[in-house]
Amino acid sequence: MSRADLVVVANRLPVDRVIAPDGEESWRRSPGGLVTALEPVMRKPDRAWVGWGGQPDLDIEPFDFEGARLVPVPLSAPEIESYYEGFANGTIWPLYHDVIAAPVYRRSWWESYVQVNRRFAQAAADAVEQGGVVWVQDYQLQLVPKLLRELRPDVTIGYFHHIPFPAYGLYSQLPWRRQVLEGLLGADVIGFQRQADAGNFQRSVRRVLHHTTRSNEIVVTSPQDGKEDSRVAIAKAYPISIDAQSYIELAQDPKVRARAVEIREQLGNPKTILLGVDRLDYTKGIRHRLKAFGELLQDGRLTVGDATLVQVASPSRQRVDAYAELRDEIELTVGRINGDYDTMHHTAIRYLHQGFPREEMVALYLAADVMLVTALRDGMNLVAKEYVAARTDNTGVLLLSEFAGAADELTSALLVNPHDIGGLKDLIMRAVEMSPGEQSRRMRALRRRVLEHDVEDWSHDILNDIDKIRTARNARR
Incomplete structure (x- = not known):
C-alpha cells in the first residue's frame, strides 16, 4: 500500500457504505460535521483517512474515494458495544461533559478501549510515509498518539479534542x-475548542504527571536509555468553524429560499418561529428549552397563534439506555405541551426526530426568527455558526448558551445560562421582541466573526503548528 504524507485518524471513515436493492455496494460521503470540517484538508493530494467503516465485522482492504486513500479499521460487534458505546460514550462523554449524566467505570470497557486504540495506531503507522504527519481526532482515540509514537518515532503527531476537557x-x-x-x-500538538479546556488539560498534566507547563507549552519528560528525555508539546485552543461560504451560497439559492417560505406557510405563518437543532443528547439542554417555552405559553407571554417552536432532534446513540430514556422524556414533554396549547390551526411545538440534508437545514435557518442553542455543555456547537452564516440579510436572533464553546467567539449573541429557567424565559422574550435595528447590529457582528474565521482557517492554524514542529525536527536530524 502506498503511504500518505498526511493521515487523518478518526473513529469513523468519512463515507457510509450503501447496498443497492440489486446487492451492488458503493460508498457515499457522510453528512457529519467532522467530515465537512476536514473536507478542505482531504481535497489536497497525498492524503489518507483511517477509520471504522460503520458496520460490525466489516473487514475490507484500503480503497480510494474522491482522491483520498481510505483505510478501514475493523471492529467486532462486542468491541462496538464496549469500546464505543461503553467507554467512549458511557464513560468519557458524560465525564467530560461535567457529569450531566453519571459516568460508568468498567474495567472491561477500558481494556477494549486500549485494544481498539492500539489497532487504530497500527493502521496509522502503516499508512503514513517516513517523516509524515498523523492528525488524530477526538475522545474515542485518546491513546493513539502515544501508541503511534512508540511505533513510528519519525512521525509528527497532532490531536484535536472536539469535546470539552473537564476541570481536574x-x-x-x-x-x-x-x-x-x-x-x-x-x-506534538494537542488542540482544544476553548482556552479553558486547554487550561484544564494542563492543570491535570501538572497534578497527575508533574510535567512543567509554560504558556501553551508542556515539557514532556520520559525515561530513554536510562536517562530522562524531554520534548515540548503544544496544548492550546484552535476553535473549529464551518465552511461559511457554502452556507451563504445555499441561503441565496432560490429553491432554498422558496422552501423557507413554504415552511412558514406549513406552520401557519406564525409571527415568530423559534428553532432548535440538536443531536438527541442530554448535553444539549433540550429539556430546559422545552420547559422554558412551555412556561411562557402557560404564563401567557407567548401564544400558539403567534409563536411556534420547531425542534429538530436527530437520532443519536439509540442503543445507549440514557439516550433512549431522554427520547421518551422529551417526546412526553412535547406531547403534553401540544395537548395543552395546540389549536385546530396551530401547533405549539413541531418535533422532528430525524436528520435532514443541508439544503433543508438552511431553509429552516432562513425560516426561523430565533435560533435557540441552550447546550448545558458543548465543545463548540457549529449549528450556531451555521445559522449566522445563513442569515445573509442580517435578520434573526441567536440565543446562545454561555457553556457552548461558540460563546467565546459569538459574543454579540444573547448569552444565557440554560440552568436559569427564569432567565432563559426572559431572554427568549427579548429575542422575540428585538427590534430590526438591534437584530441587524448583532447579526452583522456575528457574521463578521464567522466569515473571518472559517473552517479552512481552523485547519490551517493547527496544521501550521504541526508543520513547524516537523520542520524543526527534520532540521535537527
Whole structure:
C-alpha cells in the first residue's frame, strides 16, 4: 500500500457504505460535521483517512474515494458495544461533559478501549510515509498518539479534542487518568475548542504527571536509555468553524429560499418561529428549552397563534439506555405541551426526530426568527455558526448558551445560562421582541466573526503548528 504524507485518524471513515436493492455496494460521503470540517484538508493530494467503516465485522482492504486513500479499521460487534458505546460514550462523554449524566467505570470497557486504540495506531503507522504527519481526532482515540509514537518515532503527531476537557476535580475521577494523559501527550500538538479546556488539560498534566507547563507549552519528560528525555508539546485552543461560504451560497439559492417560505406557510405563518437543532443528547439542554417555552405559553407571554417552536432532534446513540430514556422524556414533554396549547390551526411545538440534508437545514435557518442553542455543555456547537452564516440579510436572533464553546467567539449573541429557567424565559422574550435595528447590529457582528474565521482557517492554524514542529525536527536530524 502506498503511504500518505498526511493521515487523518478518526473513529469513523468519512463515507457510509450503501447496498443497492440489486446487492451492488458503493460508498457515499457522510453528512457529519467532522467530515465537512476536514473536507478542505482531504481535497489536497497525498492524503489518507483511517477509520471504522460503520458496520460490525466489516473487514475490507484500503480503497480510494474522491482522491483520498481510505483505510478501514475493523471492529467486532462486542468491541462496538464496549469500546464505543461503553467507554467512549458511557464513560468519557458524560465525564467530560461535567457529569450531566453519571459516568460508568468498567474495567472491561477500558481494556477494549486500549485494544481498539492500539489497532487504530497500527493502521496509522502503516499508512503514513517516513517523516509524515498523523492528525488524530477526538475522545474515542485518546491513546493513539502515544501508541503511534512508540511505533513510528519519525512521525509528527497532532490531536484535536472536539469535546470539552473537564476541570481536574471531575477528571480526577477517571481510574485511568494517568494513561489517558500520557496517551494524549504522545502528540506534538494537542488542540482544544476553548482556552479553558486547554487550561484544564494542563492543570491535570501538572497534578497527575508533574510535567512543567509554560504558556501553551508542556515539557514532556520520559525515561530513554536510562536517562530522562524531554520534548515540548503544544496544548492550546484552535476553535473549529464551518465552511461559511457554502452556507451563504445555499441561503441565496432560490429553491432554498422558496422552501423557507413554504415552511412558514406549513406552520401557519406564525409571527415568530423559534428553532432548535440538536443531536438527541442530554448535553444539549433540550429539556430546559422545552420547559422554558412551555412556561411562557402557560404564563401567557407567548401564544400558539403567534409563536411556534420547531425542534429538530436527530437520532443519536439509540442503543445507549440514557439516550433512549431522554427520547421518551422529551417526546412526553412535547406531547403534553401540544395537548395543552395546540389549536385546530396551530401547533405549539413541531418535533422532528430525524436528520435532514443541508439544503433543508438552511431553509429552516432562513425560516426561523430565533435560533435557540441552550447546550448545558458543548465543545463548540457549529449549528450556531451555521445559522449566522445563513442569515445573509442580517435578520434573526441567536440565543446562545454561555457553556457552548461558540460563546467565546459569538459574543454579540444573547448569552444565557440554560440552568436559569427564569432567565432563559426572559431572554427568549427579548429575542422575540428585538427590534430590526438591534437584530441587524448583532447579526452583522456575528457574521463578521464567522466569515473571518472559517473552517479552512481552523485547519490551517493547527496544521501550521504541526508543520513547524516537523520542520524543526527534520532540521535537527
